[in-house]
Amino acid sequence: MTSNAFKYSVLAVAITTSLGVASTANAAKSVGDSTPTIDNIATATYSIAGIAQTPVESNKVTVNITQSAAFSLTAKNVDGDLTDDYNKLAVVTPKGRVAFNHTLTNSGNVEDTYTLNLAQGGDIPNNPQGAGSYDFATTNVTYTIYNADGTEKSTQTVTGTVFQNTNIVLKPNERADILVSAKTSGNIGGDSQNLTLSATSAFFTASDVTKATLTNIDNSVTKVPVFKITSKVSSTLNLNDPTSKVTYTVTVRNDENAPYAANANNIMVFDGLPAGLRLADQPNISVSNNATITSGNEGKGTSSASDSIRVTLLNLAPGQEATIKFDVQKDQAETLADLKTTLNHAAVTLDLGENQIIYDTTDANDTQQNTANFYPSTDDSEITDGTVNTVIGSDSTAPLVSNQRAVSIVSPTKKEIPTTTTANTLVTHSAVISNTGKETEGDAVGEIKLTITSGSGNKVTVVAGSVELVYDADNNPATPNTTYTITRDGNGDYDLSTAIPKNGAPAWTGMVPNSTVTINYQVESNEAVVGTTENTTVTLVVGGQDAPTTGDRLVRNETTVKGLKLLKEQALNETCAASSTLTFTQGAVAAKPGNCIVYKITAFNDFSAADPRFTFDNVVITDTTARFNDKAIIQSASTTYVFPVKLDDVTSNSEIPATNSYNASASTSAISGTVTSLAPQKYAAMVFAVKLNPAGSTTP
Known part of the structure; x- marks a missing residue:
């Protein structure tokens, strides 16, 4: 701030006073004259002849004395205006100290006493x-009295409280320099505060009270540096990678937008990392503006790792900014309490x-923050979401997002399929994606994708449009799961972020930690060979920020072609005895003419599961007679050898049917019968006998 100095023209005041003209001169000077008198009369007494006579007085002689009183109170700060009675615009910090200089001068010819307040x-x-x-x-006032020749006469320093009603005696042409080292109170940036110094003359109080008191007014304006602190973080921290690190950039600006901003020297900046973080093995700490930066162990963690930085000797004029950078990584000896909104705070002192x-x-x-003692309440605020804060003196910090991702695909399935499927006999395979990490997965494009590929045999293939997701958010059987459909994109991938709700499910928002998604898809077959096996491979493709590199990434689902197995056996009956x-x-079998051969045909449903879709209906078992023409005669109830055709359910392929419950019969062309229903893992058998013709004969 600039200070004010007052100069007054003594000559002008003296002239106007002596002429009796009403003066408009500076109020910090008073001048007055008085005329006291000395009247002197002599007396004498005498006697004559010892007798007292009448006393005698002489004539009166008169001396008229002219007294000239004058004093001034001058504001001496250099503030750009030396013609007023003010010390103006002196700069002070909140609750700081500011100097105001004044001079009280007795410019008359009489000694006077002045009362100061x-x-x-x-x-x-x-x-x-x-x-x-x-x-x-706490204000200090120093007043020093000087002799008329300019030599120091006395000096004294008292508090502002003690200074009140102080009396100073000045002889003609003596002066008192008064230094008020004023301590401000209750002022914040932008405030203006005034102080009045008054001097009251005892001489004028008695002779002309209107000229008795002179005043100077001191003014200071409050200026203070206004800090705008911003903390930013470069990226996410991958907790699966102990070497993963992020860069913090802290900027400190002396905000020139505050009209009361002032220079700041010897600023100290401190950043103590939250527990769970430490400076990186190579922290790359740096600071601009020729300041000094050091690392330390003063953060909030309890390990021995370096977890803080301190900047000293930083100077900022209004509008100047300093940049501080350092690299941080996870402290493996500590727990990071909040993986998503860890806040790193910087402080300026x-x-x-x-x-x-x-x-x-x-x-x-x-609780240490005290900017309300220095700035207006609107000129400091904090934002912790990383957005830009444009308020004067505003501070902001961005949350550190730490990722601890862990996903895998498990639970391959084995299924059986008919040789040729219909819409009712398609087979559903599945695989389970498990989120065992601490992040939501599959809510962003490219984060969790799948590919499903068929085997090389190309007889068992994935049914287009059949892929569904069944989401289990909490692994609680009492909580219903939700179902979504998902389609393949142009690259052949299934991206979980594109899942579409089904059956009233809510919108897809990803897999929360400890949740699972079951991938279901159908396969179909086309003239596949019974007994063959083909695989479909489900591959998990993990992308996005801090993608994990461990965990199962594919399952192979096995599809075995199943159907009716038919076993034909024969037995030699040499005597043809029943x-x-x-x-x-x-x-x-080595047989002779006239021997009998008993044939058994066993039908078996090879599907292993009790799936009603795979129960065979109307299984027709046939053996044509053309194979026996001119070689053997089929035996029946009408032949000598009584061994009729029988077809019945049996418990195994070694059992002979006891009855002909399915009414098998022999005709001129075939022996056949129809099993009305054959469930998975069930058997039915048909037997019949033939008698070999005698040697060289076409008849038995």
């Missing part, structure tokens, strides 16, 4: 009294003197 406020044009004031108890220290931080919950013990075999 300080008072709050005072009216200065264009410099109104603001919210601040002065603390007289500036010692203004007079025990006034600004503490500004990005942490609104920090009671003969028969031994069936698939191998060749």
